[in-house]
Amino acid sequence: MATSLLLACGLNEQKLPGFVHISEESNVDGSFLISCILGQRLRISNAGTLLVCLQNHYQHYFNAGMRLGYNSNIFLGKTLNVIDVLSDMARLGLTSKWLRSPDGLTLTEQLVKDIREQLEKNYPNRSSYTILIDNLSILINLGASKQQVQQFCLDLADLAKAHDNLTVITKLSNSDIHPLTDNNVAKLGNVRIQVLRLKSGVFRDVDGKLLIERVLDDEGSYSCEQTRKEVLYKVNDRNVKIYNPGEIGVKV
């Protein structure tokens, strides 16, 4: 259902880069990318996945997965683990640990602590492990400063460096409103996927544009070589289609 999309993004392989950042511009929705990546990771046998739900609760990801052709509940508690911040807050209210800062920890520090615990418990049993953070701008909405978000991402990048076959995938909404945070998070990894709206306006057959930037590993001392690829995408009811720029146009 989303193979071509992941192929275009270079995320279809078993071994992913250590840190991948998805920048989502205002007025576009890049949630389909998270759902596609999640489905691809779940299909790999013995690959562990940790989903940190900040934008939607877990049920949303289950529903989206069903549309894309996979049942995440089968993997839940086995290869899939979930930190469902929104459901915790809805269930426990102000007594939730995300809102009352126990032990003097901030929201981001608490999150790092929980991610580390999950990693220690599950990583040794898995051939590879993927941490999906959806999404960072919700942390800002929940009261974390931009500096704390940057520290949170640095912590995650350190985890990715310290563990082989560990991939951290972050997403930041409204990247055009938080450009500095976006730049600081993107520089932690070698792959950045920008979800952009069409400059020319709204078009029935295309929802937006993906700009995939990949820094080559053999980057030089004085300049870094990047590959840039642009594809257009259309999110349908049960799949995501991609087109090359110019492939689709207005038919008169």
Place this chain on the structure above:
Amino acid sequence: MLSNLIVTNQKVVLIIDQLNRDRIALKFITSLLSEQGEGNDIKTLPIGTQLKHVANFDALLNDCANSASNQQSNPTDPITTKTGYNVILPTLADLLCYQTPAFIFDYLNKLRQSEHVRRVFLWASPMHLQHPDADYILAGCEYMAELVLRLETDSTLSLISRKPAGGVTNKRYKCQVSKTEFNVKPVTEGADTTSSPVTTTQETPDISDPGRTFKIELDEDEVVARNALTLPYERTSETEEGNIIYTPDANDDFDEEDPDEDLLIKMCSHSDRQYKPWL
């Protein structure tokens, strides 16, 4: 090469990067030092989350001091010909993520005063500074730096150098960057005039040169115009304009004799005047 301009006697070097090259900062500076044969005298701070521990900053200073004393005790070591180490700090954005501006300035000052530190390199990318007072902090770093390299575009850079005696120079260079080489060529005014004749006719100051308030260069047309202009004081000193132009007439009656010949005009000196009887 750029390294010839950067690796000098100036101790604090600030590199302001406007091209979003933050991720290669360490490699960039290390390469500059390696080109000048100082690749082995480098000390760096741990990056990432390790920056939250103040002890790491103190450890670097102590490490420089200990290593320098070891060098002195080992006279066969070729490094002893040069004192101290080159310290490459993490990028300013990473430093500000964990430490306060006051701490950073204090630490920069400590490094500057340390005799075991030969040079300090700090990389700052304005596109990554998300501190609310980032502009002031960057200006503070510029104030402390003795050499400020500003990577403006892919092909131009500027270099502000402050000498210990107080002299300040601001030069602009054209650069040619490849993966492994960074060649620079000074921008000369003459070269500018010949290479871009369209830009020479503009009357507005060159805003791409941040170090100058006024446009002080003159292009060819302006020099010609200046030389052709006669200033007011030069006009008054011209004698030709005060002359009477007389055209002789046929009826003119010129008297050849002196009309005052019959007057007894006697020129006398001051001493003669004392003995005049009518006085």
